[in-house]
Amino acid sequence: MRLSANFTLHEMIKSETALRLGLDNSPSEEVITNLQMLCVNVLQPIRDYFQTGVKVNSGYRSSEVNVAVGGSPTSDHCRGMAADIEIPGLANFELAAWIRENLNFTQLILEFYTPGIPDSGWVHVSYNPENLKGQVMTAVKQNGRTVYLNELVY
Numbered sequence: 001m002r003l004s005a006n007f008t009l010h011e012m013i014k015s016e017t018a019l020r021l022g023l024d025n026s027p028s029e030e031v032i033t034n035l036q037m038l039c040v041n042v043l044q045p046i047r048d049y050f051q052t053g054v055k056v057n058s059g060y061r062s063s064e065v066n067v068a069v070g071g072s073p074t075s076d077h078c079r080g081m082a083a084d085i086e087i088p089g090l091a092n093f094e095l096a097a098w099i100r101e102n103l104n105f106t107q108l109i110l111e112f113y114t115p116g117i118p119d120s121g122w123v124h125v126s127y128n129p130e131n132l133k134g135q136v137m138t139a140v141k142q143n144g145r146t147v148y149l150n151e152l153v154y
Contacts, residue, residue, distance in 0.1 A: 001032075004039040006047045012039070012059035012083070023064045027080055031060055034080035038127045042103055043083065049098070050087055057122055058084040076106065082126035084111070091118035096136075096152055099125055104132045110152050111139040 001009040009027075012035045018025040027035065038059075047054050061069065061077040076082035087095055096110040106126040113121035124139075138153040139146055 003032075003036045004044040006054075007039040007043055007056075009035065011056050012080070014056075015058070015061065015065050017068050018062070018065045021068055023062065023068065025060065025062045025065050027060050027062075031080035035060060037129060038081060038083060041129075042099070042105060042125055042127050043085070045103060046085070046087075046095070046099065049102070050090065052087060052089070055086045055088060056083050057086065076126040076128065079128075081106070081128050082124060084122045084124050086119065086122050088119070092121050092123050093118075093152065093154055096123045099123065100134075100136050100152065104134070106131050106133055107135045107137070109137045109139050109148070112141065113138070113154075115154055 060080045106128045109124040137148045
């Protein structure tokens, strides 16, 4: 099933963790609608602008898959409203900065990016049309714990 010009339902629900552990990662109709909004309003504009593939590391996660990967219990991934993405060959900082400046979104997190290593970390972006608050953060490890800093920190 195609969710936008370049994104399919299959790639948005694919989970290596679900496959490895034998977990069901099938979305409801509501989740499919949410995934379509995410693709149309965020992922497809990214694809169109950069004119290259967008790698979806994690899209929808059933509650069981979310627990297995250690996700937040309130994660937008569980509602089909978030994706962790990268564009091969583009620094994740640059991708996050472009999203911040050009798209409407609920939350944008540059996760575990290391300056000088362009493909380190990933970009988490969520889209809830009822809450486009545009929150921007950077996730880093400090003393073995994940800490969220306001804005994009290079």
